[in-house]
Amino acid sequence: MDEKSRIPRPTAKRLTLYFRQIRTLAAAGRKTINSRQLGAALGLTGAQVRKDLACFGQFGHPGVGYQIPSLHEQLRQLLGRDRTWNAVLVGAGNIGRALLSYDRFSSEDFRIVAVCDADPSLVGSEWGGREVLAMDRIESAVHEHDAKLGIIAVPDHAAQQVADLLVEAGIEGILNFSPRRLDVDETVSISSVDFTRSLEQLAFQISFGVSGTEEDE
Amino acid sequence: MDEKSRIPRPTAKRLTLYFRQIRTLAAAGRKTINSRQLGAALGLTGAQVRKDLACFGQFGHPGVGYQIPSLHEQLRQLLGRDRTWNAVLVGAGNIGRALLSYDRFSSEDFRIVAVCDADPSLVGSEWGGREVLAMDRIESAVHEHDAKLGIIAVPDHAAQQVADLLVEAGIEGILNFSPRRLDVDETVSISSVDFTRSLEQLAFQISFGVSGTEEDE
DNA sequence: TTTTGTGAAACGCTTCACAGCG
DNA sequence: CGCTGTGAAGCGTTTCACAAAA
Numbered sequence: 001m002d003e004k005s006r007i008p009r010p011t012a013k014r015l016t017l018y019f020r021q022i023r024t025l026a027a028a029g030r031k032t033i034n035s036r037q038l039g040a041a042l043g044l045t046g047a048q049v050r051k052d053l054a055c056f057g058q059f060g061h062p063g064v065g066y067q068i069p070s071l072h073e074q075l076r077q078l079l080g081r082d083r084t085w086n087a088v089l090v091g092a093g094n095i096g097r098a099l100l101s102y103d104r105f106s107s108e109d110f111r112i113v114a115v116c117d118a119d120p121s122l123v124g125s126e127w128g129g130r131e132v133l134a135m136d137r138i139e140s141a142v143h144e145h146d147a148k149l150g151i152i153a154v155p156d157h158a159a160q161q162v163a164d165l166l167v168e169a170g171i172e173g174i175l176n177f178s179p180r181r182l183d184v185d186e187t188v189s190i191s192s193v194d195f196t197r198s199l200e201q202l203a204f205q206i207s208f209g210v211s212g213t214e215e216d217e
Numbered sequence: 218m219d220e221k222s223r224i225p226r227p228t229a230k231r232l233t234l235y236f237r238q239i240r241t242l243a244a245a246g247r248k249t250i251n252s253r254q255l256g257a258a259l260g261l262t263g264a265q266v267r268k269d270l271a272c273f274g275q276f277g278h279p280g281v282g283y284q285i286p287s288l289h290e291q292l293r294q295l296l297g298r299d300r301t302w303n304a305v306l307v308g309a310g311n312i313g314r315a316l317l318s319y320d321r322f323s324s325e326d327f328r329i330v331a332v333c334d335a336d337p338s339l340v341g342s343e344w345g346g347r348e349v350l351a352m353d354r355i356e357s358a359v360h361e362h363d364a365k366l367g368i369i370a371v372p373d374h375a376a377q378q379v380a381d382l383l384v385e386a387g388i389e390g391i392l393n394f395s396p397r398r399l400d401v402d403e404t405v406s407i408s409s410v411d412f413t414r415s416l417e418q419l420a421f422q423i424s425f426g427v428s429g430t431e432e433d434e
Numbered sequence: 435t436t437t438t439g440t441g442a443a444a445c446g447c448t449t450c451a452c453a454g455c456g
Numbered sequence: 457c458g459c460t461g462t463g464a465a466g467c468g469t470t471t472c473a474c475a476a477a478a
Contacts, residue, residue, distance in 0.1 A: 008447065012427055016417040020396075034459065043398065046459090047449060054461055062460045063456045079417065080424030098315035104413055110420075148423060149416070173419040175412065179237070181260060189422040191415040195392065196321055198408040199366070200233040200296065202390035203327075205406040206365060207297025210229055225469065251437060263437090264471060271439055279438040280478040 011052045017042050018052070019075045026072040034065030085110045086145045088171070090162050091153035092117040092125075092132050095177050099153065100128030112151070114141035118158065135162075139169040148172045156180055228269045234259050235269070236292045243289040251282030302327050303362045305388070307379050308370035309334040309342075309349050312394050316370065317345030329368070331358035335375065352379075356386040365389045373397055 021041055025033060035053075036046035053059050053066070056078060060066050076082050087105070089096055089112045096115065099105055105112045106128075116133045117123060123134045133141060141147065150166035152159055152174060159178035166174060173189040176182055179196050204210070238258055242250060252270075253263035270276050270283070273295060277283050293299050304322070306313055306329045313332065316322055322329045323345075333350045334340060340351045350358060358364065367383035369376055369391060376395035383391060390406040393399055396413050421427070 007425075007427060010447065012421065013418065015421060016414050019417075036459090045449070047451095048447095050460060051448080051462080058461075060460050061456070062454075063458050065459065078421070078425065080420040081417075085416075085420050094315040094318040098311040101311040110416055149419060172423045175415055175419060177412075189419055189427075191419045191422075193410060193412045193415050195394075195410045197233050198392055198410050199302075199327055200236075200298075201230065202366060202392060202406055202408045203297045203302050204229065204232060204295070205408075206389045208224075208295065210224060210406075227469065253437090262471070264473095265469095267437090267439065268470080275439075277438050278478070279476070280436045282437065 005055070007055050011055055014042075014044070014048075014052055015075070015079060018049070019072075019079055019081065022068060022072045022075060026068050030068055032065045032067055035060070038066070081109060084108055085149055086113045086147040087111065087149035087151050087175075088113065088138060088141050088145070088147045088166070088169075089115045089151045089153060090117070090135075090138065090166070091151075091155075091177075092119075092122050092127055093153060093155075096151075096153040097127055099151065100130065110149075113145040113147055116141065118154070135165065138165050142166075142169040142171060149175065151175045151177070152182075153177045222272070224272050228272055231259075231261070231265075231269055232292070232296060235266070236289075236296055236298070239285060239289045239292060243285050247285055249282045249284055252277070255283070298326060301325055302366055303330045303364040304328065304366035304368050304392075305330065305355060305358050305362070305364045305383070305386075306332045306368045306370065307334070307352075307355065307383070308368075308372075308394075309336075309339050309344055310370065310372075313368075313370040314344055316368065317347065327366075330362040330364055333358065335371070352382065355382050359383075359386040359388060366392065368392045368394070369399075370394045 018038065021038060034046070035049040039046050039049040050060070056074070059071055059074060087110060089099060092115050100112060100115065104110065112130065114133060115127060115130050116135050116138050118135050122132050125132050148171065150171040150173070152162050154162050156178050159176065159180040160182060163174060163176070163182045163184055167184050167188055171188065173191070174182065174184070176190055176192045179194045182190055184190060235255065238255060251263070252266040256263050256266040267277070273291070276288055276291060304327060306316060309332050317329060317332065321327065329347065331350060332344060332347050333352050333355050335352050339349050342349050365388065367388040367390070369379050369383070371379050373395050376393065376397040377399060380391060380399045380401055384401050384405055388405065390408070391399065391401065393407055393409045396411045399407055401407060
């Protein structure tokens with residue numbers, strides 16, 4: 001009942017999975033689901049699901065399960081999905097351009113509102129309908145669009161420098177595609193997507209024969 | 218001393234980080250490092266580093282630390298990085314094309330040796346110097362290049378189907394860029410790169426104000 | 435000295451099991 | 457009945473702290 005009590009990190013990570021599942025079920029018009037069914041779809045136990053959801057209040061109904069429309073709306077607000085998240089992308093290389101073409105980033109949930117790059121030959125060109133801006137335009141872009149998110153898709157050696165610029169511009173969260181560990185102020189959230197590391201992990205698992213085949217999720 | 222004893226999952230995940238750091242130090246010509254220094258560079262404690270490395274034998278020298286060249290070579294073999302890993306990429310869309318242009322996948326460590334796509338209008342075209350093959354060529358491509366890795370970069374709804382094809386072709390590890398949970402044989406390793414989820418996580422952390430800002434690593 | 439390798443303690447998360455509610 | 461919410465037990469990982477080695 002105490003909404004302020006600390007949320008276990010693993011629970012926080014699973015919340016997005018619950019939301020996806022519930023959103024799909026809601027769209028399909030289903031009305032209720034119990035903890036065991038919800039967990040089974042995600043490879044989790046019923047107890048796990050109940051413990052996780054109980055962190056945020058009493059959503060369930062004994063003997064029935066969870067009301068899907070209600071749970072959907074509660075999770076939506078909890079996860080901050082009741083608004084649009086604007087993001088500034090830094091780096092118009094291979095990865096950056098792929099992200100610009102990715103329709104998920106032009107949705108009403110998440111939107112890339114500006115692109116910056118250090119390469120003068122790219123500045124002024126257009127990708128995915130957005131003009132590439134110079135690096136010194138990061139701050140103005142963040143303010144102009146009230147962007148809360150920054151996406152780093154630059155070469156490794158420039159990652160920390162770009163992170164500093166984004167933080168200084170007032171960004172609150174960074175999605176980092178570089179393999180570098182970023183050192184930023186504690187108030188800024190970071191989520192790293194290091195697929196080089198994922199690959200390296202695979203190579204290890206195969207050659208060493210580590211038992212468990214799946215990863216955290 | 219018992220090389221067969223089970224390795225904790227978190228330890229396995231950190232191994233690649235140690236290797237990267239040691240490789241850099243080795244290239245710089247440094248000879249020794251102690252556990253505290255190695256850990257500090259990665260945001261870990263000295264005790265953590267020692268426990269992790271001790272899983273694989275007695276690498277360190279009391280009063281001195283770890284010999285970098287020797288540790289580098291040991292980790293290299295342990296992680297299977299003493300050979301080239303060939304991968305078959307499935308999906309020549311935005312993400313797939315970005316991966317093809319990514320020089321890390323044309324290195325001597327990891328190499329994309331073939332590209333397949335279901336879209337007939339893409340088959341036969343060339344991306345990053347590689348011809349796009351039809352889906353029914355997956356199996357022959359895997360065998361021809363002795364590929365151990367498969368990379369899934371197709372639309373969500375096709376992910377499981379492609380995974381089945383890859384497993385049937387004899388692939389041993391899958392790098393999955395779709396947000397779908399793949400159901401495969403236990404002997405196949407899976408590593409997922411779900412940056413949509415990373416984004417969603419960021420949105421939650423910012424709007425809810427979750428304390429810890431960093432993630433697992 | 436310095437620093438490793440390692441039992442033992444501490445911690446955090448998951449699973450169990452059941453009281454209580456519909 | 458069926459199912460939730462939750463204290464308590466169980467389990468895996470991290471941290472501590474120190475004997476032993478150089």
